[in-house]
Amino acid sequence: YLPSGAIAGLDALKAVKDELESVVLVTTKNPNSLKGAPFFDNSDIDPEKISESTVLFDGTAKEAVSLFPKNVNVSALLSLVGLGGNNTSVRVVADPNTDKNTHEINANGKFGNLKITVENVPDSTNPKTSRLAILSAIELLRQICTKEVQIGT
Template structure:
């Protein structure tokens, strides 16, 4: 069985750990780390098979694990991804937004080649990445419209330089209409979906993003339209937010659990 190290013990990390503990993912969770020790301790208290809580992120990958799952933050990706690959561990990244920085993407991509390791990015809170991968060479446009309750967006840096008060939004309001490259700095905690679409498709300078705050919704909705020689893709995912972190969609966690299960299982693999 593969040995897993977990970097980040919040909403997603906890559900992944529980899925390993219950046997849904055939693997062993051996080590966990969180900058907040209490988060790691709280997670371990929920598990039957107790992993070791390590004192820093380096100890996660210097221990004999096969794969590290990052479910922490973009900072964690910037700080730890390369050393995890250098330590000859595969890596699953949830904070995909970090890879929109071209220099970060390049060092991680080079490290995969140099050390013969794989970085996995689950589809997260959207569907349709399989299509975009397959039609990449024929894509002409990709547009993402993300609609969330203002409460799920209110900590975004966007509001630091805007006249809009998230507490006072009373009707659906377009907060941002531009390219993914700019959206990453204005909505860093909501940008993972735009990052995945950009990385798979046309890049962050050619992927259009609209962010809508809708006080009448309790869903995180992503509507994607892609056009090209292949035809047209239109897809809408209405996500239920995670009960412990409303910025995170339940689907993001389920998608990570399923990819990890596939990585840890020898079986027929269906889907692109």
């Protein structure tokens, strides 16, 4: 079992998996939420000095997870549901003017287009994660432990 975490629309992506041609995730977070990510170990960028919206990374989900393991783990989930880690595109944006963790998913294929945007409130005890991710895990545990009707794909 894997919770949907800080994103929405996984049931739709699972349904169109065989017709997917591209999946792009754009994650925007406050630089303070990104501090400590391995990305900064080999970068000249200091997250405390970012003063405007800045694209830090543009590449594959596989690369993104290794560079931002506590920030874009949703890209691993998208990869499992969709086109895989080497074929899912991820862009990480640091924006000092945001107080949300935003995930924009754009998926295209023969089925049409899916555009999903989730603007999450960071968890009060861990700003690297979203409140929705915690609630998602709680709901999955509830579903596993009860015999409620399952909704979604």
